Amino acid sequence: MKTRVIVNPMANKGNCGKRWPQIRAELENHLGPLAADDVVMTRERNHGTVLAREAVAAGYRRLISVGGDGTLSEILNGVIADDRLIAPDLVLAQLPGGTSNELSRSFGQISLTDASRAIASGTTREIDVFRAEARGYAGEQVTRYGFLLAIVGAAATISWRAQRVPLLKRLGPVSYVLMTAFTSLTYSPRAYRIRVDDEAEQTLPMWALLLCSFDGAGEGLMLAPGADPGDRKLDLITVGDMGRWESLTKIVPRLGDGSYLAHPKVTRRHATRIMIDSDQMVQADVDGESIGQLPMSVALLPLRVTVAVNRSASEAGR
Numbered sequence: 001m002k003t004r005v006i007v008n009p010m011a012n013k014g015n016c017g018k019r020w021p022q023i024r025a026e027l028e029n030h031l032g033p034l035a036a037d038d039v040v041m042t043r044e045r046n047h048g049t050v051l052a053r054e055a056v057a058a059g060y061r062r063l064i065s066v067g068g069d070g071t072l073s074e075i076l077n078g079v080i081a082d083d084r085l086i087a088p089d090l091v092l093a094q095l096p097g098g099t100s101n102e103l104s105r106s107f108g109q110i111s112l113t114d115a116s117r118a119i120a121s122g123t124t125r126e127i128d129v130f131r132a133e134a135r136g137y138a139g140e141q142v143t144r145y146g147f148l149l150a151i152v153g154a155a156a157t158i159s160w161r162a163q164r165v166p167l168l169k170r171l172g173p174v175s176y177v178l179m180t181a182f183t184s185l186t187y188s189p190r191a192y193r194i195r196v197d198d199e200a201e202q203t204l205p206m207w208a209l210l211l212c213s214f215d216g217a218g219e220g221l222m223l224a225p226g227a228d229p230g231d232r233k234l235d236l237i238t239v240g241d242m243g244r245w246e247s248l249t250k251i252v253p254r255l256g257d258g259s260y261l262a263h264p265k266v267t268r269r270h271a272t273r274i275m276i277d278s279d280q281m282v283q284a285d286v287d288g289e290s291i292g293q294l295p296m297s298v299a300l301l302p303l304r305v306t307v308a309v310n311r312s313a314s315e316a317g318r
Contacts, residue, residue, distance in 0.1 A: 004060040008067030016097035026112040030120035052078025068098015073287035093308035107309045118310040126304035127229040134284045134296040146286040153208035154187045156285035184248035195275045207242035225258035233270040240265035272300040
């Protein structure tokens with residue numbers, strides 16, 4: 001299969017670029033030598049989307065993301081247009097090089113050797129894709145396709161702050177710990193208008209709302225234990241009207257193992273479509289990247305994307 005490797009050298013505070021020779025050697029150990037034209041580097045935010053689209057136009061059908069979940073998400077957005085894959089026989093793969101590598105972790109291929117072996121094996125499975133539409137910070141409509149999660153409220157604010165403060169960004173995962181504590185002590189719940197699937201609209205006070213396709217996210221977070229990325233459903237989790245000290249002591253410390261879900265102000269259910277709005281400015285985030293603010297709609301698409309894995313869905317279920 002004609003393969004192009006898209007490398008984000010700035011992933012994981014620039015460590016991905018420094019480790020690229022090692023990563024390349026491991027990949028070539030399983031796939032064979034890579035030609036010069038088979039490897040491209042991203043130069044700026046969202047460049048992976050452009051490179052992915054160019055790769056498909058040039059006849060490449062397997063795209064390997066070298067970076068984290070954000071890099072893979074950029075590539076995903078390059079291979080979908082108008083809610084359809086731009087080529088029907090595409091395979092996406094992830095070589096873990098970022099701060100968060102959820103696809104690799106979820107399928108048991110977090111090491112370079114296991115991830116490279118998964119790519120070379122030809123074993124694949126399909127995962128769900130959703131479309132998120134929100135208002136950009138300049139007032140324009142923003143459309144983003146995602147595979148991992150969409151979040152609003154305090155959770156999205158934490159992500160935005162951790163990525164935008166230069167000093168914190170250089171700290172990597174530690175930045176999220178620091179910003180989570182700071183946000184918990186300063187963020188107040190907002191009133192949201194929510195419509196889930198075909199149900200009537202509700203107005204609810206919430207600290208955060210999460211739509212998860214995978215069970216985990218970020219660095220060591222277990223947000224939706226047991227979530228299946230291919231079950232054609234999103235796990236909708238709401239964290240309700242939460243005081244600052246309550247969120248810091250009862251929610252944040254329990255995000256790592258998913259036990260926060262037992263809190264009486266936290267709810268979990270399945271959904272395929274959701275619309276959410278607020279009279280206050282609330283940030284929205286898809287796959288770890290801020291896309292703008294509410295209102296936001298999220299809809300699971302009928303299409304799925306094929307990814308390289310060590311085990312097929314039927315083997316994983318045994």
